[in-house]
Amino acid sequence: NAEQTVPYDLPENATQSGMKSRSSKGGTPANFNEIRMEDKKGSEQVYIHAERNQDVVVEVDESHSVGHDRNKRIGHNETVTIGANRLRVVRNNDTLLVGGAKSDSAATRYTIEAGDSIRLVCGDSVIELTADGAINLTCGSFNLFSSGSSKIQTQGKLDINQGSDKGTSPGQQGVRTTIHNAVESTFADKPGAGQ
Template identity: 30%
Template sequence: TGRAYHASNLPPGDLPASKTQMALRSKTHKGEGYNELRFEDAKGSEELALHAQRDMNTVVLNNRETRVMNDHTESIGHNQMLSVRNDRHKEVTGNEVSAINGLRQITVEKDSLLNVKNNIQIHSQAGGIEIATAGGSITIDNAGNISIQGANITINGKQVNVN
Protein backbone atom coordinates (compact mmCIF):
# COMPACT_ATOMS: atom_id res chain seq x y z
CA THR A 1 0.00 0.00 0.00
CA GLY A 2 1.37 3.38 -0.94
CA ARG A 3 0.37 6.95 -0.33
CA ALA A 4 -0.38 9.72 -2.77
CA TYR A 5 0.53 13.10 -1.32
CA HIS A 6 -1.27 16.21 -2.53
CA ALA A 7 -2.61 19.51 -1.14
CA SER A 8 -5.10 17.87 1.23
CA ASN A 9 -2.86 14.89 2.10
CA LEU A 10 0.59 16.32 2.87
CA PRO A 11 3.64 14.19 3.69
CA PRO A 12 4.58 13.95 7.39
CA GLY A 13 7.68 16.17 7.03
CA ASP A 14 8.45 19.43 5.25
CA LEU A 15 10.10 19.19 1.84
CA PRO A 16 12.87 19.43 0.84
CA ALA A 17 14.26 19.16 4.43
CA SER A 18 12.77 15.69 4.95
CA LYS A 19 13.62 14.30 1.49
CA THR A 20 15.77 11.51 3.02
CA GLN A 21 13.05 10.45 5.44
CA MET A 22 10.24 7.94 5.21
CA ALA A 23 7.54 8.16 7.87
CA LEU A 24 4.36 6.42 8.83
CA ARG A 25 2.33 8.91 10.87
CA SER A 26 -1.20 8.79 12.22
CA LYS A 27 -3.01 11.82 13.60
CA THR A 28 -4.89 11.89 16.90
CA HIS A 29 -8.62 11.63 16.25
CA LYS A 30 -10.40 14.86 17.25
CA GLY A 31 -7.27 16.26 18.89
CA GLU A 32 -3.71 17.40 18.49
CA GLY A 33 -0.83 14.93 18.29
CA TYR A 34 0.32 11.88 16.37
CA ASN A 35 2.02 8.50 16.50
CA GLU A 36 4.95 8.08 14.13
CA LEU A 37 7.50 5.58 12.86
CA ARG A 38 10.21 7.47 10.96
CA PHE A 39 13.31 6.37 9.04
CA GLU A 40 16.13 8.84 8.30
CA ASP A 41 18.44 7.61 5.54
CA ALA A 42 20.81 10.56 5.06
CA LYS A 43 24.39 9.23 5.03
CA GLY A 44 25.98 9.66 8.46
CA SER A 45 22.64 10.57 10.09
CA GLU A 46 20.77 7.27 9.72
CA GLU A 47 18.10 6.95 12.40
CA LEU A 48 15.00 4.98 13.31
CA ALA A 49 12.64 7.11 15.41
CA LEU A 50 9.43 6.09 17.15
CA HIS A 51 7.04 8.66 18.63
CA ALA A 52 4.09 7.66 20.84
CA GLN A 53 1.67 10.50 21.54
CA ARG A 54 0.63 8.91 24.83
CA ASP A 55 1.35 5.34 25.96
CA MET A 56 3.60 2.71 24.36
CA ASN A 57 3.14 -0.97 25.14
CA THR A 58 5.42 -3.78 23.98
CA VAL A 59 4.71 -7.50 24.42
CA VAL A 60 7.36 -10.09 23.54
CA LEU A 61 6.21 -13.72 23.77
CA ASN A 62 9.73 -15.16 23.95
CA ASN A 63 13.18 -13.56 24.27
CA ARG A 64 14.14 -9.92 23.75
CA GLU A 65 17.73 -8.83 23.20
CA THR A 66 19.03 -5.30 22.72
CA ARG A 67 22.63 -4.52 21.72
CA VAL A 68 23.88 -0.96 21.77
CA MET A 69 27.35 -0.68 20.23
CA ASN A 70 28.08 2.77 21.73
CA ASP A 71 26.35 4.81 24.47
CA HIS A 72 22.85 4.21 25.90
CA THR A 73 20.91 6.98 27.65
CA GLU A 74 17.48 6.78 29.27
CA SER A 75 15.59 9.65 30.85
CA ILE A 76 12.48 8.88 32.90
CA GLY A 77 10.22 11.79 33.86
CA HIS A 78 8.55 10.07 36.83
CA ASN A 79 8.80 6.59 38.41
CA GLN A 80 10.46 3.40 37.16
CA MET A 81 9.46 -0.09 38.27
CA LEU A 82 11.44 -3.24 37.45
CA SER A 83 10.17 -6.73 38.25
CA VAL A 84 12.35 -9.78 37.55
CA ARG A 85 10.66 -13.11 38.31
CA ASN A 86 13.87 -15.16 38.33
CA ASP A 87 17.57 -14.19 38.54
CA ARG A 88 19.13 -10.85 37.60
CA HIS A 89 22.80 -10.53 36.63
CA LYS A 90 24.62 -7.24 36.09
CA GLU A 91 28.23 -6.75 34.97
CA VAL A 92 30.04 -3.42 34.75
CA THR A 93 33.62 -3.55 33.44
CA GLY A 94 34.33 0.10 34.36
CA ASN A 95 33.07 2.20 37.25
CA GLU A 96 29.51 2.44 38.57
CA VAL A 97 28.24 5.64 40.19
CA SER A 98 24.80 6.19 41.74
CA ALA A 99 23.47 9.52 43.02
CA ILE A 100 20.32 9.32 45.14
CA ASN A 101 18.69 12.46 46.56
CA GLY A 102 16.26 10.59 48.82
CA LEU A 103 16.18 7.39 50.85
CA ARG A 104 17.95 4.25 49.63
CA GLN A 105 16.55 1.03 51.04
CA ILE A 106 17.55 -2.56 50.25
CA THR A 107 15.66 -5.54 51.70
CA VAL A 108 17.21 -9.01 51.33
CA GLU A 109 15.10 -12.02 52.38
CA LYS A 110 18.05 -14.44 52.66
CA ASP A 111 21.82 -13.83 52.83
CA SER A 112 23.76 -10.83 51.53
CA LEU A 113 27.40 -11.09 50.49
CA LEU A 114 29.80 -8.24 49.68
CA ASN A 115 33.29 -9.15 48.41
CA VAL A 116 35.71 -6.26 47.91
CA LYS A 117 39.31 -6.93 46.80
CA ASN A 118 40.62 -3.56 48.04
CA ASN A 119 39.26 -0.97 50.49
CA ILE A 120 35.77 -0.21 51.78
CA GLN A 121 34.90 3.27 53.02
CA ILE A 122 31.67 4.17 54.81
CA HIS A 123 31.08 7.85 55.53
CA SER A 124 28.13 9.38 57.35
CA GLN A 125 28.20 13.18 57.04
CA ALA A 126 25.61 14.10 59.67
CA GLY A 127 24.24 10.97 61.31
CA GLY A 128 25.70 7.85 62.85
CA ILE A 129 26.56 4.34 61.73
CA GLU A 130 25.06 1.20 63.26
CA ILE A 131 25.89 -2.44 62.60
CA ALA A 132 23.37 -4.66 64.36
CA THR A 133 22.42 -8.31 64.70
CA ALA A 134 19.83 -10.01 66.90
CA GLY A 135 22.39 -10.35 69.73
CA GLY A 136 24.54 -7.24 69.56
CA SER A 137 25.47 -3.98 67.89
CA ILE A 138 28.26 -1.52 67.19
CA THR A 139 27.17 2.11 67.01
CA ILE A 140 29.18 5.21 66.11
CA ASP A 141 27.19 8.41 66.63
CA ASN A 142 27.76 11.79 64.99
CA ALA A 143 29.75 13.04 68.05
CA GLY A 144 32.29 10.21 67.66
CA ASN A 145 31.02 8.07 70.55
CA ILE A 146 31.36 4.32 69.97
CA SER A 147 29.07 1.81 71.68
CA ILE A 148 29.65 -1.94 71.51
CA GLN A 149 26.85 -4.14 72.86
CA GLY A 150 26.89 -7.93 73.03
CA ALA A 151 26.76 -10.97 75.29
CA ASN A 152 30.57 -11.40 75.08
CA ILE A 153 33.07 -8.96 73.60
CA THR A 154 36.54 -10.20 72.70
CA ILE A 155 39.38 -7.93 71.63
CA ASN A 156 42.49 -9.66 70.27
CA GLY A 157 45.64 -7.96 69.10
CA LYS A 158 49.39 -7.89 69.44
CA GLN A 159 48.93 -4.60 71.25
CA VAL A 160 45.64 -3.14 72.53
CA ASN A 161 45.58 0.46 73.76
CA VAL A 162 42.73 1.77 75.89
CA ASN A 163 42.77 5.35 77.28
Protein backbone atom coordinates (compact mmCIF):
# COMPACT_ATOMS: atom_id res chain seq x y z
CA ASN A 1 0.00 0.00 0.00
CA ALA A 2 1.00 3.64 -0.21
CA GLU A 3 2.05 3.88 3.43
CA GLN A 4 3.95 0.59 3.67
CA THR A 5 5.63 0.15 0.29
CA VAL A 6 7.77 -2.79 -0.73
CA PRO A 7 11.33 -2.14 0.52
CA TYR A 8 12.88 -3.44 -2.73
CA ASP A 9 13.06 -1.82 -6.14
CA LEU A 10 10.44 -3.08 -8.58
CA PRO A 11 10.14 -4.72 -11.02
CA GLU A 12 13.82 -5.80 -11.01
CA ASN A 13 13.46 -7.33 -7.52
CA ALA A 14 10.00 -8.82 -8.00
CA THR A 15 11.25 -12.24 -6.86
CA GLN A 16 12.24 -10.87 -3.44
CA SER A 17 10.00 -10.79 -0.38
CA GLY A 18 10.55 -10.25 3.31
CA MET A 19 10.44 -7.85 6.22
CA LYS A 20 12.60 -4.78 6.71
CA SER A 21 12.21 -2.54 9.75
CA ARG A 22 13.93 0.81 10.14
CA SER A 23 15.63 1.71 13.39
CA SER A 24 13.62 4.01 15.66
CA LYS A 25 14.04 7.75 16.04
CA GLY A 26 17.42 8.92 14.80
CA GLY A 27 17.94 5.99 12.45
CA THR A 28 18.92 6.44 8.81
CA PRO A 29 18.07 4.28 5.77
CA ALA A 30 21.29 2.38 6.55
CA ASN A 31 19.94 1.33 9.99
CA PHE A 32 17.57 -1.62 9.78
CA ASN A 33 16.76 -5.22 10.63
CA GLU A 34 15.81 -7.45 7.73
CA ILE A 35 14.70 -10.94 6.76
CA ARG A 36 14.71 -11.31 2.98
CA MET A 37 13.94 -14.22 0.67
CA GLU A 38 15.10 -14.38 -2.93
CA ASP A 39 13.10 -16.88 -4.99
CA LYS A 40 14.71 -16.31 -8.39
CA LYS A 41 15.52 -19.70 -9.89
CA GLY A 42 19.21 -20.46 -9.47
CA SER A 43 19.73 -17.54 -7.06
CA GLU A 44 17.57 -18.62 -4.12
CA GLN A 45 18.69 -17.06 -0.84
CA VAL A 46 17.54 -16.39 2.70
CA TYR A 47 19.25 -13.24 3.99
CA ILE A 48 19.17 -12.07 7.62
CA HIS A 49 20.55 -8.72 8.71
CA ALA A 50 20.72 -7.65 12.37
CA GLU A 51 21.54 -3.98 12.83
CA ARG A 52 23.15 -4.77 16.18
CA ASN A 53 22.63 -8.02 18.09
CA GLN A 54 21.15 -11.39 17.17
CA ASP A 55 20.29 -13.90 19.89
CA VAL A 56 19.26 -17.49 19.18
CA VAL A 57 18.02 -19.77 21.97
CA VAL A 58 17.55 -23.52 21.36
CA GLU A 59 16.05 -25.46 24.27
CA VAL A 60 17.15 -28.95 23.13
CA ASP A 61 19.11 -29.91 20.00
CA GLU A 62 20.40 -27.95 17.02
CA SER A 63 21.67 -29.26 13.68
CA HIS A 64 23.43 -27.55 10.77
CA SER A 65 24.05 -29.10 7.37
CA VAL A 66 25.95 -27.23 4.63
CA GLY A 67 26.14 -28.85 1.21
CA HIS A 68 29.20 -26.94 -0.03
CA ASP A 69 31.40 -24.25 1.54
CA ARG A 70 30.96 -22.44 4.86
CA ASN A 71 32.71 -19.18 5.73
CA LYS A 72 32.66 -17.52 9.14
CA ARG A 73 34.33 -14.23 10.01
CA ILE A 74 34.37 -12.67 13.49
CA GLY A 75 35.53 -9.10 13.95
CA HIS A 76 36.44 -9.38 17.64
CA ASN A 77 36.32 -12.26 20.15
CA GLU A 78 34.78 -15.73 20.13
CA THR A 79 34.07 -17.85 23.20
CA VAL A 80 32.99 -21.50 22.97
CA THR A 81 31.95 -23.38 26.12
CA ILE A 82 31.13 -27.10 25.89
CA GLY A 83 29.63 -28.96 28.84
CA ALA A 84 30.68 -32.47 27.82
CA ASN A 85 32.70 -33.75 24.85
CA ARG A 86 33.77 -32.33 21.50
CA LEU A 87 34.64 -34.23 18.32
CA ARG A 88 35.98 -32.61 15.16
CA VAL A 89 36.77 -34.69 12.06
CA VAL A 90 38.55 -33.22 9.00
CA ARG A 91 38.83 -35.46 5.95
CA ASN A 92 41.81 -33.67 4.38
CA ASN A 93 44.01 -30.86 5.75
CA ASP A 94 43.57 -28.62 8.80
CA THR A 95 45.53 -25.37 9.16
CA LEU A 96 45.61 -22.96 12.11
CA LEU A 97 47.35 -19.57 12.05
CA VAL A 98 47.76 -17.60 15.30
CA GLY A 99 49.17 -14.08 15.31
CA GLY A 100 50.10 -14.10 19.00
CA ALA A 101 50.53 -16.84 21.61
CA LYS A 102 48.71 -20.18 21.74
CA SER A 103 48.16 -22.31 24.85
CA ASP A 104 46.81 -25.85 25.23
CA SER A 105 46.15 -27.37 28.65
CA ALA A 106 44.93 -30.87 29.52
CA ALA A 107 44.16 -31.92 33.09
CA THR A 108 45.12 -35.57 32.53
CA ARG A 109 46.70 -36.77 29.27
CA TYR A 110 47.66 -35.01 26.03
CA THR A 111 48.26 -37.22 23.00
CA ILE A 112 49.56 -36.23 19.57
CA GLU A 113 49.59 -38.86 16.83
CA ALA A 114 50.89 -38.77 13.26
CA GLY A 115 51.18 -41.61 10.77
CA ASP A 116 54.34 -40.37 9.01
CA SER A 117 56.16 -37.71 11.02
CA ILE A 118 55.92 -35.01 13.68
CA ARG A 119 58.00 -31.88 13.15
CA LEU A 120 58.60 -29.12 15.69
CA VAL A 121 60.35 -26.04 14.30
CA CYS A 122 61.39 -22.81 16.02
CA GLY A 123 63.86 -20.66 14.09
CA ASP A 124 66.96 -22.80 13.45
CA SER A 125 65.93 -25.51 15.94
CA VAL A 126 64.20 -28.64 14.64
CA ILE A 127 62.93 -31.78 16.37
CA GLU A 128 61.57 -34.42 14.03
CA LEU A 129 60.02 -37.80 14.79
CA THR A 130 59.51 -40.22 11.91
CA ALA A 131 57.44 -43.38 11.60
CA ASP A 132 60.55 -45.57 11.17
CA GLY A 133 61.53 -44.88 14.79
CA ALA A 134 64.05 -42.08 14.22
CA ILE A 135 64.19 -38.94 16.36
CA ASN A 136 66.26 -36.15 14.84
CA LEU A 137 67.28 -33.05 16.78
CA THR A 138 68.96 -30.25 14.84
CA CYS A 139 70.08 -27.04 16.55
CA GLY A 140 72.93 -24.57 16.99
CA SER A 141 73.61 -25.69 20.57
CA PHE A 142 71.82 -27.72 23.22
CA ASN A 143 71.81 -28.19 26.98
CA LEU A 144 70.59 -31.14 29.03
CA PHE A 145 69.81 -30.61 32.71
CA SER A 146 68.72 -33.29 35.15
CA SER A 147 68.04 -32.89 38.88
CA GLY A 148 68.14 -36.64 39.45
CA SER A 149 69.82 -39.77 38.17
CA SER A 150 69.88 -40.05 34.37
CA LYS A 151 70.69 -42.71 31.82
CA ILE A 152 71.40 -43.09 28.11
CA GLN A 153 70.89 -46.65 26.97
CA THR A 154 71.39 -48.03 23.48
CA GLN A 155 71.50 -51.55 22.11
CA GLY A 156 73.85 -50.42 19.37
CA LYS A 157 76.82 -48.08 19.06
CA LEU A 158 76.61 -44.51 20.41
CA ASP A 159 78.60 -42.04 18.29
CA ILE A 160 79.48 -38.55 19.51
CA ASN A 161 81.09 -36.06 17.09
CA GLN A 162 80.81 -38.61 14.31
CA GLY A 163 80.72 -37.32 10.73
CA SER A 164 79.57 -33.98 9.35
CA ASP A 165 75.82 -34.48 8.86
CA LYS A 166 74.08 -31.11 9.21
CA GLY A 167 70.82 -32.70 10.28
CA THR A 168 67.32 -31.56 9.39
CA SER A 169 66.82 -28.12 7.86
CA PRO A 170 64.03 -25.90 9.21
CA GLY A 171 63.38 -24.68 5.66
CA GLN A 172 60.93 -21.78 5.70
CA GLN A 173 59.15 -22.99 8.84
CA GLY A 174 59.39 -21.49 12.30
CA VAL A 175 60.08 -17.92 11.13
CA ARG A 176 58.20 -15.42 13.28
CA THR A 177 57.78 -12.74 10.61
CA THR A 178 56.57 -15.30 8.06
CA ILE A 179 53.86 -16.54 10.44
CA HIS A 180 52.88 -12.97 11.35
CA ASN A 181 52.61 -11.94 7.70
CA ALA A 182 50.48 -14.99 6.90
CA VAL A 183 48.04 -14.04 9.66
CA GLU A 184 47.90 -10.38 8.68
CA SER A 185 47.29 -11.20 5.01
CA THR A 186 44.15 -13.08 6.07
CA PHE A 187 42.75 -9.91 7.64
CA ALA A 188 43.80 -7.62 4.79
CA ASP A 189 40.21 -7.42 3.54
CA LYS A 190 37.96 -6.11 6.28
CA PRO A 191 34.53 -7.78 6.53
CA GLY A 192 31.76 -5.86 4.81
CA ALA A 193 28.03 -5.79 5.23
CA GLY A 194 27.64 -8.73 2.83
CA GLN A 195 24.28 -8.34 1.12
